[in-house]
Amino acid sequence: MNKDKNISTSDSISPFERIRRTNAAGFEHWSSRDFASIFGYTDYRNFESVIGKARLSCFNSGHRIEDHLIDITEMVAIGSGT
Numbered sequence: 405m406n407k408d409k410n411i412s413t414s415d416s417i418s419p420f421e422r423i424r425r426t427n428a429a430g431f432e433h434w435s436s437r438d439f440a441s442i443f444g445y446t447d448y449r450n451f452e453s454v455i456g457k458a459r460l461s462c463f464n465s466g467h468r469i470e471d472h473l474i475d476i477t478e479m480v481a482i483g484s485g486t
Contacts, residue, residue, distance in 0.1 A: 435476075 423438035440451035455473070462469050 419442045420434070423434055423442065425433050425435065427433065436451065436455055437448055440448050440454075443451070443454075445451040445454075459469050459473055462472050
């Protein structure tokens with residue numbers, strides 16, 4: 405039996421696979437809002453500094469930020485829904 409919680413078994417799906425999205429052209433992508441919840445951030449604005457660090461790391465490694473991280477506007481549900 406596998407006692408290491410960090411190693412996934414064949415019958416379990418990783419949290420990253422669960423939040424994977426696919427666009428109409430079949431390209432995979434992930435939402436930072438979904439990542440925030442996986443990493444335990446209850447308030448997205450607290451996760452925004454992580455996004456900033458990811459952008460800086462991308463730039464410092466010589467990659468174009470636009471090739472890896474894009475800004476999107478996504479509506480989120482708020483209030484009671486009435």
